[in-house]
Amino acid sequence: MPDPVEKPLSNAASAVDSLRALIFDGSLAAGSDHLESELALRLGMSRTPVREAVLTLAAQGLLDVRPRKGVRILPVSPADMREIYDVLTELESLAAADAARRNHSPAALQPLAQTILDMDTALTAKNREAWADADDRFHTELVRLGGNSRIIMIVGMMADQVRRARAVTLYMRPVPSQSNADHRGVLEAIRNRDPKAAERIHRAHRIGAKEMLTELLDRYRLQNL
Amino acid sequence: MPDPVEKPLSNAASAVDSLRALIFDGSLAAGSDHLESELALRLGMSRTPVREAVLTLAAQGLLDVRPRKGVRILPVSPADMREIYDVLTELESLAAADAARRNHSPAALQPLAQTILDMDTALTAKNREAWADADDRFHTELVRLGGNSRIIMIVGMMADQVRRARAVTLYMRPVPSQSNADHRGVLEAIRNRDPKAAERIHRAHRIGAKEMLTELLDRYRLQNL
DNA sequence: GCATTTATTAATGCATACGCAGTAAATGCA
DNA sequence: TGCATTTACTGCGTATGCATTAATAAATGC
Numbered sequence: 446m447p448d449p450v451e452k453p454l455s456n457a458a459s460a461v462d463s464l465r466a467l468i469f470d471g472s473l474a475a476g477s478d479h480l481e482s483e484l485a486l487r488l489g490m491s492r493t494p495v496r497e498a499v500l501t502l503a504a505q506g507l508l509d510v511r512p513r514k515g516v517r518i519l520p521v522s523p524a525d526m527r528e529i530y531d532v533l534t535e536l537e538s539l540a541a542a543d544a545a546r547r548n549h550s551p552a553a554l555q556p557l558a559q560t561i562l563d564m565d566t567a568l569t570a571k572n573r574e575a576w577a578d579a580d581d582r583f584h585t586e587l588v589r590l591g592g593n594s595r596i597i598m599i600v601g602m603m604a605d606q607v608r609r610a611r612a613v614t615l616y617m618r619p620v621p622s623q624s625n626a627d628h629r630g631v632l633e634a635i636r637n638r639d640p641k642a643a644e645r646i647h648r649a650h651r652i653g654a655k656e657m658l659t660e661l662l663d664r665y666r667l668q669n670l
Numbered sequence: 671m672p673d674p675v676e677k678p679l680s681n682a683a684s685a686v687d688s689l690r691a692l693i694f695d696g697s698l699a700a701g702s703d704h705l706e707s708e709l710a711l712r713l714g715m716s717r718t719p720v721r722e723a724v725l726t727l728a729a730q731g732l733l734d735v736r737p738r739k740g741v742r743i744l745p746v747s748p749a750d751m752r753e754i755y756d757v758l759t760e761l762e763s764l765a766a767a768d769a770a771r772r773n774h775s776p777a778a779l780q781p782l783a784q785t786i787l788d789m790d791t792a793l794t795a796k797n798r799e800a801w802a803d804a805d806d807r808f809h810t811e812l813v814r815l816g817g818n819s820r821i822i823m824i825v826g827m828m829a830d831q832v833r834r835a836r837a838v839t840l841y842m843r844p845v846p847s848q849s850n851a852d853h854r855g856v857l858e859a860i861r862n863r864d865p866k867a868a869e870r871i872h873r874a875h876r877i878g879a880k881e882m883l884t885e886l887l888d889r890y891r892l893q894n895l
Numbered sequence: 896g897c898a899t900t901t902a903t904t905a906a907t908g909c910a911t912a913c914g915c916a917g918t919a920a921a922t923g924c925a
Numbered sequence: 926t927g928c929a930t931t932t933a934c935t936g937c938g939t940a941t942g943c944a945t946t947a948a949t950a951a952a953t954g955c
Contacts (some may be wrong), residue, residue, distance in 0.1 A: 455908065480936070491910045492937090497725055504729035506820075513917055513936055528818045531768075535760040543756075593753045595731075599824055680938065705906065716940045717907090738906055826951050 456490045459499035463488055468507055468518055469608050469623055476669055478515035506642050520669035521610045523662045529603045530655035536600055537584060540591025541631055542640035549590060554606040554635065557586045561628050568622065573615050580621070583628050587647070590635070610670035614661050623653070681715045685723035688713055693732055693743055694833050701894055703740035705802025729792070731831050745894035746835045748887040755880035761825055762809060766856055766862040767865035771786045774815060779860065782811045786853050793847065798840050803834055805846070808853055812872070814862070838894035839886050 454462075464484070467473045477617045483617035499516050502508050509517045521529075560583040567575035581604070588600045636644035661667075680688075685880045689709070692698045710720045724741050726731050729851075734742045746754075778891065785808040792800035852875035859868035 457908075482936075493909050493911090496937090497722070497908095500722055500725050501729060504726060506823075512938085516938085528820045531764060531818060532761065532820050532824070535764050536757065539756060539760050549790065593756060595753045595757050598731075599757070603820065682938075697897085707906075718939050718941090721907095722938095740906085 457494035457497040476519035534651035538648040540588040542644035544590035545640040545643040682719035682722040700745035759876040763873040765813040767869040769815035770865040770868040
């Protein structure tokens with residue numbers, strides 16, 4: 446029986462969730478400073494769990510604790526973007542190759558296939574948010590299939606760091622129709638147990654994304670997102 | 671004038687340092703559990719800064735907080751070792767290529783060259799600890815030259831996670847004479863501004879290390895280090 | 896003798912208090 | 926007016942205490 450009881454989540458844990466949400470939706474703006482006491486007030490708890498949450502988020506590279514100046518929500522520069530996409534390119538491509546090596550059953554590949562369908566649907570409906578969401582799920586699912594827990598964690602961290610920036614560029618970029626083709630290629634390579642192809646296609650996909658994004662940031666002079 | 675005054679380091683920060691040292695030298699054994707209050711007593715401070723330190727180390731994958739059971743020092747299994755070396759292989763190889771692209775001056779490459787000399791010296795003196803130390807510095811310096819701050823952080827984290835395991839295998843493994851040749855090759859490629867070669871040589875180096883280590887762990891049935 | 900319930904223990908999560916140190920404001924002086 | 930020094934302030938680092946609740950032991954029932 447699947448446990449229907451979900452434990453009520455500690456204050457510190459919910460502070461992590463809340464702060465992440467506030468950062469991603471811009472309520473805590475990039476580059477802005479916030480006192481611990483202020484955040485505690487906002488979240489309706491004492492400084493102690495907020496401090497713990499802040500420590501956790503600092504370890505994940507989302508903010509920086511600057512004693513007496515408050516915690517700073519870390520902005521993402523074009524240089525940061527390049528760094529992050531370089532890491533994503535390497536680790537996700539390895540994950541793609543690993544996924545192809547692992548003899549996954551069709552059923553195991555179903556969630557990945559679904560994200561591609563979802564992206565088609567979103568693209569047809571011209572719903573960019575839904576597209577971005579499905580795209581995100583594709584990458585998450587891909588590294589999950591790769592089976593390396595460290596890669597899963599690191600890719601999650603890096604994806605979080607660029608989440609805001611991606612949201613900003615979502616409506617500036619050209620219609621992301623190429624992505625689906627790339628994703629299909631990766632899925633096919635995994636189905637065919639072809640690690641080299643999976644790696645190659647995914648790498649090209651990520652390099653393309655990196656170039657598109659950094660070109661966009663440069664063009665619009667977006668120095669800090 | 672270089673500031674000669676070093677600020678006295680907070681209790682939380684020194685707790686991180688102390689705990690790391692205790693974990694690396696085995697005083698806090700892999701797989702063992704420890705109460706916060708116990709650690710606080712040991713470090714001569716209250717639970718608060720210890721809790722913060724523990725949170726930080728948990729984020730770095732060195733231990734796991736298990737409510738009411740104490741913090742568990744995470745052991746490293748052969749599977750963990752493979753995961754970690756796969757990540758190191760990808761990211762360090764990229765760093766090697768980046769380092770070769772960056773037009774580093776000979777002076778900038780000096781610290782890297784020095785680690786190779788130190789390894790020679792240690793090898794001649796049959797001093798394995800000194801060799802391991804220099805080897806570590808080579809890899810640290812290499813990723814530093816690559817210039818990607820995320821890679822620097824991640825590689826540091828991964829290296830920490832396998833530190834104990836490496837120490838254990840240090841005296842089991844064959845004399846590491848091949849390593850120096852590989853390191854020299856990487857340095858030469860960087861000097862020659864040959865990213866492809868740097869990447870290729872370093873990748874082979876890391877893959878070799880991974881195979882040697884995992885074979886060793888399997889042979890001696892070392893399930894948890 | 897074993898399973899189930901109840902009681903006990905104690906480690907944690909959190910709130911709170913306080914002193915210190917770093918920053919800014921204010922003052923004094925040239 | 927510009928700069929140095931003093932003063933005031935306030936945010937943080939840490940200690941401490943307590944309520945909660947999970948884990949263990951005890952007790953009860955079958």
